Amino acid sequence: MVSISAESARHPEYSTDLHGSLEEQHGPVIALTGVSFSYPDGRRALDNVNLVVRAREKVALVGPNGAGKSTLLLHLNGILRGRGAVAIMGNELGDGNLGLVRSQVGMVFQHPDDQLFSPTVFEDVAFGPLHMNLDDDEVHRRVSWALAQVGMEGFENRMPHHLSLGEKKRIAIATVLAMQPAILALDEPSGELDPRARRGLIRLLGSLPQTMLVATHDMRLVDELLPRTVVLDGGRVVADGPTQSILSDTVLLDRHGLEPP
Amino acid sequence: MTHIPVLDRYREGNSLIHRLDPRVKLILTLAFIVAVTALPPGAWSSYLLCLLPVLVAVGLAGLNPVLVLRRSLVAIPFTLAALTLVFTKEGTAVATIELARWSVSATYEGIVAFVTILVKAWLSVLTATVLVSTTPFSDLVAALRTLRIPKVIVSVVSFMYRYVFVIGEEALRLHRAREARSANPTGSAGGSLLWRSRVLGGMIGSLFLRSYERSERIYAAMLSRGFDGNIRAMRMGALGLSDSLIIAASLAYLLAMLLLSHVQRAG
Ligand SMILES: Nc1ncnc2c1ncn2[C@@H]1O[C@H](COP(=O)(O)OP(=O)(O)O)[C@@H](O)[C@H]1O
Ligand SMILES: [Mg+2]
Numbered sequence A: 001m002v003s004i005s006a007e008s009a010r011h012p013e014y015s016t017d018l019h020g021s022l023e024e025q026h027g028p029v030i031a032l033t034g035v036s037f038s039y040p041d042g043r044r045a046l047d048n049v050n051l052v053v054r055a056r057e058k059v060a061l062v063g064p065n066g067a068g069k070s071t072l073l074l075h076l077n078g079i080l081r082g083r084g085a086v087a088i089m090g091n092e093l094g095d096g097n098l099g100l101v102r103s104q105v106g107m108v109f110q111h112p113d114d115q116l117f118s119p120t121v122f123e124d125v126a127f128g129p130l131h132m133n134l135d136d137d138e139v140h141r142r143v144s145w146a147l148a149q150v151g152m153e154g155f156e157n158r159m160p161h162h163l164s165l166g167e168k169k170r171i172a173i174a175t176v177l178a179m180q181p182a183i184l185a186l187d188e189p190s191g192e193l194d195p196r197a198r199r200g201l202i203r204l205l206g207s208l209p210q211t212m213l214v215a216t217h218d219m220r221l222v223d224e225l226l227p228r229t230v231v232l233d234g235g236r237v238v239a240d241g242p243t244q245s246i247l248s249d250t251v252l253l254d255r256h257g258l259e260p261p
Numbered sequence B: 001m002t003h004i005p006v007l008d009r010y011r012e013g014n015s016l017i018h019r020l021d022p023r024v025k026l027i028l029t030l031a032f033i034v035a036v037t038a039l040p041p042g043a044w045s046s047y048l049l050c051l052l053p054v055l056v057a058v059g060l061a062g063l064n065p066v067l068v069l070r071r072s073l074v075a076i077p078f079t080l081a082a083l084t085l086v087f088t089k090e091g092t093a094v095a096t097i098e099l100a101r102w103s104v105s106a107t108y109e110g111i112v113a114f115v116t117i118l119v120k121a122w123l124s125v126l127t128a129t130v131l132v133s134t135t136p137f138s139d140l141v142a143a144l145r146t147l148r149i150p151k152v153i154v155s156v157v158s159f160m161y162r163y164v165f166v167i168g169e170e171a172l173r174l175h176r177a178r179e180a181r182s183a184n185p186t187g188s189a190g191g192s193l194l195w196r197s198r199v200l201g202g203m204i205g206s207l208f209l210r211s212y213e214r215s216e217r218i219y220a221a222m223l224s225r226g227f228d229g230n231i232r233a234m235r236m237g238a239l240g241l242s243d244s245l246i247i248a249a250s251l252a253y254l255l256a257m258l259l260l261s262h263v264q265r266a267g
Helices: A069-076 A095-104 A121-131 A136-149 A165-177 A195-207 A219-225 A243-247 A250-255 B022-038 B044-061 B065-088 B108-134 B137-146 B151-182 B193-224 B241-266
Strands: A030-038 A044-053 A058-062 A083-088 A105-108 A183-187 A211-215 A228-233 A236-242 B093-099 B102-107
Touching: A030 A069, A044 A069, A044 A236, A058 A069, A058 A219, A069 A083, A069 A105, A069 A183, A069 A211, A095 A105, A105 A165, A105 B193, A121 A136, A121 A165, A136 A165, A165 A183, A165 A195, A195 A219, A211 A219, A219 A243, A228 A243, A236 A243, A243 A250, B022 B044, B022 B108, B022 B137, B022 B241, B044 B108, B044 B241, B065 B102, B065 B108, B093 B108, B102 B108, B108 B137, B137 B151, B151 B193
Parallel strands: A058 A211, A058 A228, A105 A183, A183 A211
Antiparallel strands: A030 A044, A030 A083, A228 A236, B093 B102
16 A cells, blocks of 8 residues: 655645635524424434534533434434435535535444445545545545544554554544545543543544534533533524533523533 | 454465455465366365466465364364265275165275365365465455445444444443353353253344344444445455466466366277
């Protein structure tokens, strides 16, 4: 496999100009309007959800188990499609633009073993860029760049099942960073991590410029990293506001099975 | 983390054999197995000529011969199915077993046929063992892909390799949970046979369900990264001149050996 020199990995084209388009994004980056969704077994997981997120906002999505957090994230790139409208970067999601939207929304799943499905780290990180029809040289550059972003340089030829959970989580993030998305949607990114890996992950997420929607139970992560919090319960948005005011509303937290950090 | 070492065949190395292009190794291995299969029965000297290059490869790759030998024996139990040939093949009887009113004879031709199958199977598995010990699995998958094996089959192989570990570890966890519940005060662990088989059934069912659910999540992860049903992979560079020469020389060797053994047999 060709290795790319550190020089080209740090080529300005791939680091500073991450999303020129993002600066010009005037309207909301994510807009959910009246989104409702029921699973085939009839279980209603989202109930008339309205949510607007602007460029570079970092938003926590909290709520008890089964609140519908994962279901909501899967609506952002059309993996699940319910009633109501979802618009990403001003484009309403439809059959015609799924490919575009999926390259704009980097979806990081809860379990890295589901996200990392290739025999090697390189192939996993290359999967997104390859399916964006980028040429092989560009794919190589994107892989080196994305691995450098998450501090996993040199892991290209490693096999996912030989990695620690913390390493897998980082590489899972690299697999979507390689597509240079404007939005990151992360499902329980700090779950099950030991304290050191968790700290490292929080630092990593803090260093990323993308607009972020993070489904989590980790209220300390919310407190440190995400200035805005949306509380979901029973598929409904029950609160949406600055993290500090939500975290200090113990009655609200208690009512929805949450604990202050 | 739990590991299933038996599935990790690849041994890190930097030998000539390790560095050979995976496509070359795959082609040579397949050609070798076809040639071995096509050798006439009882061509003992040809079998030796086949063994020779494999032994050289083992030596060059610096593999542990005892380990390679042990791994190459995995297929032997399956060849025992051919044991009946010893008695069913027509030919000169060398021994007869009388059983009441029945008598069965082992024939010389039958014994030759059986030993031939044994040797061919062993040679084939031995070569495959050398291949997987010196080539990372991901390289083999990439090689399969460039050799125009249908993409779906290559993907199945690739997923199997990736998830056999994950599912294996899931099975280990379920097994431990069972063991933990089956200890009884008398000190003998295990539980009754009926109980065990019921638990095993449940375990298989639950593994199936978990794998099914996992497959849906993996598919969602693939879709999220732009998968549209069309599997795309990086192109491998063209084979070099030395690679082509190695393939040509090896094919010539195998062909010459095949011709010789068939001519010898006819003569
Ligand atoms: N694949 C599925 N099939 C049926 N119901 C599901 C499925 N996934 C989730 N649900 C149900 O939908 C509701 C919301 O689930 P989820 O979005 O996973 O919640 P959260 O991520 O907040 O824990 C839950 O009641 C859950 O049981
Ligand atoms: Mg969830």
